[in-house]
Amino acid sequence: MNDSVQLKIYFTGVGGQGTLLASRVLGEAAMTAGYAVLVSETHGMAQRGGVVTSTVIIGALASPIISPGEADIVVSFEALEAFRALSRCHSQTVVITNTAAIIPYSVAIGQAHYPAVERLMELIAPQVGQLLTLGAETLAQQAGSSLAVNMVLLGALAQTGRLPFPGKIIAGVIATRTPPKHVDTNLRAFQLGQEAIARQVPPRKLKTA
Amino acid sequence: MHFLLAGQPGDKCLLLGNEAMARGALEAGVSLATTYPGTPASEIGDRLYQVARETELYFEYSVNEKVALEVAMGAAAAGLRTLCAMKHVGVNVAADTLITLAYAGVKGGLVLVSADDPAMFSSQNEQDNRYYARLSGLPLLEPASPQEAKDMVVYAFALSEALKLPVILRTTTRINHARGVVTLGRLKAPQPHGYFQKDPFRQVLVPMVARRAHARLLQQQALAAQEAEQCPFNDIQGQGPWGVVASGVSVNYVQDAIADLGLADRVTMLKLGFTHPLPAELIGAFLGQVEKVLVVEELEPYLEEALRAVAQSQGLTLPIQGKAPELFSRLYEYHPRLVRQVIARFFGIDYQPPEVLGPAQILGCPVPERPPTLCPGCPHQAMYYTIKIALEELGLDAVFPSDIGCYTLGLLPPLGMADYMISMGASIGTAAGISRATDQPVVAFIGDSTFFHAGIPPLVNAVHHRHNFLLVILDNGTTAMTGHQPHPGVKPAPPGYDGQRIDLKELVQALGVDAVKVVHPLQYAPTLQTVKELLSQSGVRVLISRAPCLLYVQRLTGHKKTRTFYVGPECHDCRHCLDYFGCPALHPSLVPSEGGRMVIDAALCAGCGFCSQWCEAIHAQ
Numbered sequence: 001m002n003d004s005v006q007l008k009i010y011f012t013g014v015g016g017q018g019t020l021l022a023s024r025v026l027g028e029a030a031m032t033a034g035y036a037v038l039v040s041e042t043h044g045m046a047q048r049g050g051v052v053t054s055t056v057i058i059g060a061l062a063s064p065i066i067s068p069g070e071a072d073i074v075v076s077f078e079a080l081e082a083f084r085a086l087s088r089c090h091s092q093t094v095v096i097t098n099t100a101a102i103i104p105y106s107v108a109i110g111q112a113h114y115p116a117v118e119r120l121m122e123l124i125a126p127q128v129g130q131l132l133t134l135g136a137e138t139l140a141q142q143a144g145s146s147l148a149v150n151m152v153l154l155g156a157l158a159q160t161g162r163l164p165f166p167g168k169i170i171a172g173v174i175a176t177r178t179p180p181k182h183v184d185t186n187l188r189a190f191q192l193g194q195e196a197i198a199r200q201v202p203p204r205k206l207k208t209a
Numbered sequence: 210m211h212f213l214l215a216g217q218p219g220d221k222c223l224l225l226g227n228e229a230m231a232r233g234a235l236e237a238g239v240s241l242a243t244t245y246p247g248t249p250a251s252e253i254g255d256r257l258y259q260v261a262r263e264t265e266l267y268f269e270y271s272v273n274e275k276v277a278l279e280v281a282m283g284a285a286a287a288g289l290r291t292l293c294a295m296k297h298v299g300v301n302v303a304a305d306t307l308i309t310l311a312y313a314g315v316k317g318g319l320v321l322v323s324a325d326d327p328a329m330f331s332s333q334n335e336q337d338n339r340y341y342a343r344l345s346g347l348p349l350l351e352p353a354s355p356q357e358a359k360d361m362v363v364y365a366f367a368l369s370e371a372l373k374l375p376v377i378l379r380t381t382t383r384i385n386h387a388r389g390v391v392t393l394g395r396l397k398a399p400q401p402h403g404y405f406q407k408d409p410f411r412q413v414l415v416p417m418v419a420r421r422a423h424a425r426l427l428q429q430q431a432l433a434a435q436e437a438e439q440c441p442f443n444d445i446q447g448q449g450p451w452g453v454v455a456s457g458v459s460v461n462y463v464q465d466a467i468a469d470l471g472l473a474d475r476v477t478m479l480k481l482g483f484t485h486p487l488p489a490e491l492i493g494a495f496l497g498q499v500e501k502v503l504v505v506e507e508l509e510p511y512l513e514e515a516l517r518a519v520a521q522s523q524g525l526t527l528p529i530q531g532k533a534p535e536l537f538s539r540l541y542e543y544h545p546r547l548v549r550q551v552i553a554r555f556f557g558i559d560y561q562p563p564e565v566l567g568p569a570q571i572l573g574c575p576v577p578e579r580p581p582t583l584c585p586g587c588p589h590q591a592m593y594y595t596i597k598i599a600l601e602e603l604g605l606d607a608v609f610p611s612d613i614g615c616y617t618l619g620l621l622p623p624l625g626m627a628d629y630m631i632s633m634g635a636s637i638g639t640a641a642g643i644s645r646a647t648d649q650p651v652v653a654f655i656g657d658s659t660f661f662h663a664g665i666p667p668l669v670n671a672v673h674h675r676h677n678f679l680l681v682i683l684d685n686g687t688t689a690m691t692g693h694q695p696h697p698g699v700k701p702a703p704p705g706y707d708g709q710r711i712d713l714k715e716l717v718q719a720l721g722v723d724a725v726k727v728v729h730p731l732q733y734a735p736t737l738q739t740v741k742e743l744l745s746q747s748g749v750r751v752l753i754s755r756a757p758c759l760l761y762v763q764r765l766t767g768h769k770k771t772r773t774f775y776v777g778p779e780c781h782d783c784r785h786c787l788d789y790f791g792c793p794a795l796h797p798s799l800v801p802s803e804g805g806r807m808v809i810d811a812a813l814c815a816g817c818g819f820c821s822q823w824c825e826a827i828h829a830q
Contacts, residue, residue: 014579015581024223024388027223027388028223031221031223031390036390037223037389037390038387038388038389039223039387039388039389040383040386040387040388041225041386041387041388042330042386043248043249043251043252043331043386044248044249044251044330044331044690044691048581048582048583048584048615048618049579049581049582049584049793050579050580050581050582051579060468061465062354062460062461062462062464062465063461063462063464063465063544063545064383064387064389064458064461065383065544065545066544066545067544067545067546067547068544068546068565069546069562069563069564069565069566070545070546070563080576080577080579081579083568083572083576084568084576086566086567086568086571087565087566087567087568089566090563091563103796103799104577104578104579104580105580105582105791105793105796106577106578106579106580107577107799108793108796108797108799109623109787109791109796109797110797110805112575112577112578113574113577114577114799115572123571123572127566127571
């Protein structure tokens, strides 16, 4: 275990997408790998179709939340929420996002405009250290369930090489901590997420825990 | 076996603060626990409810926080260890009991968890409940992490029994809903039976008893103050001329700021966990060794003012600051960057935080908001629609007092059916006042759980005083907003739940209201007719809108939708559904080639079929 590790990971998505399970699995994996870890979650009213965020703080930090401008990694379950999360980013932040759009009701009824996803991505890219995009919904469906978007994104996160422990530790937590009847689908989704990023990012040597 | 029971002493688990407190209660041998659900406290009760099915622990979702505290205090008077959890505003409901309970004291340990909500993620105010400790004279603990939350519950039980006083454990959302690595202690079996030892001249708080009891409370407070001096949760850390004081989650922001700014050799931190009564000697010693002091605490200047009082009594004149325009605000929650900036500013350190990106600025226009919505298929939404139509057809313009629950989202357009909402149960009293003061028709809304919680006395009052309004009880069979906890009218009941069900209609009828009707809100035509009848009458009229919360039924039974609906080509684009109903599944097409015609998102559509009952263009797939 490396005492100098400090990693602030910000998850964002829409109520019902499974962001809380993703942050909890990552937190369990960090703990299994021997790191100090803190997770903070959104519960209550926001879960009714609103924005749901959570954070995973790995390493020698005491604060459970991430200030504006201070996330090292953003994992977004939705394109517009990735853009909104720019306020959490700095110039070196790695942003991983699902490119699928979930239309807010204000947009659906014409009171606001949802910008083109391509434009959102073009605007994010120059502001941050690295932008990685994937069609997580499609990959989740390939894995067997559109609900496995969270596992696809965890796979993508593991493959960036930014975590201080290998992806197989996350896979191990998925195998033991998600409902037995979904484990196969979840592991497939995790692997598809890894593969999608492996095609975009040159392999980076993993630090070992 | 429940995960909170499975862990062995020394095991490390990643626990939510609320789960850690539940585990702490189990390690303290809690015998009885009560709650009324409320964010951010809900998971404390939810986990103990689950655990109680496997152990001797008695747990109940009480009808409201006052009753929850009273059940807990009765058992504590009989010698059992009891825990009572609630959100901060729940303590207001329980306060009448709490303040005098402090006079009577307890025999078995009683721990009251108050979960405060700075920044109001799920609350109507951000009151600072530390003042309840000062008001009641009771000991107060404030954990800084999930581990400390667990350890403090165990400590609080011992403290409560040593002082024979209830102990208040005050958390905030970032403790309740933060997960941290928690090292478990040993579980202790609950004590199955207590015995109520009669002692009326201590426990019947008539004036002659209360006068002695108040004096006794002050004596116990003095003992509590001595305990606070020794308490391991109060601690002076580091050594340096600059003083920082913090409690609760702010302790973490301060620790990170000291590390980030490289101030370890310049700052002395007084970390306070036992914050009423405060350890005056420890504070005095701390003030004596620093040059100036910054107090870091969310919400009110509770510690700051207490520190100034200690300094004054010791003749110290060093600067003690916290809340100030250039320092900390009394508004909302803090975060690491803010605390780092204020510490740097207060002690004159050059620190420039990195720039924060502005998404709206980068986009060149506001980023579309994503407020929470009522779910597709929500029976509340259907009821709101029908009342809107009925009022329009009768040419009435009504005022809508509302209450606390998912249905408060009826505030949002296009429904716009919440005009006044303050606190649990207040819709009914408010309706009486507005209808007395004006000629405007009044239609009040309250949920079933909220009605049981605080709606019955104001309805009795309305009947007795012959007030004039329509009360709609939105009866979805559960406490939906906080995670589907059962209440006295629960339907369907969760498997194994054996609470005696109280029928809302029979209850309301027994109160003698002028009219009571039950409708199924997803059946449009009969509901509309009933609503119009009730709106045309006078007196206290009650409409029970009975249909289960769709999410609840799905979770309980695994029931999946069997059909979805679509908009047919005969739609003539009147937009009535958008202007009056506002189901999230029903919106203009976003596919450019479809020219903005109305469509139903099949993935979102719950299949309730309500819209097809008033729009001829909507059909089942």
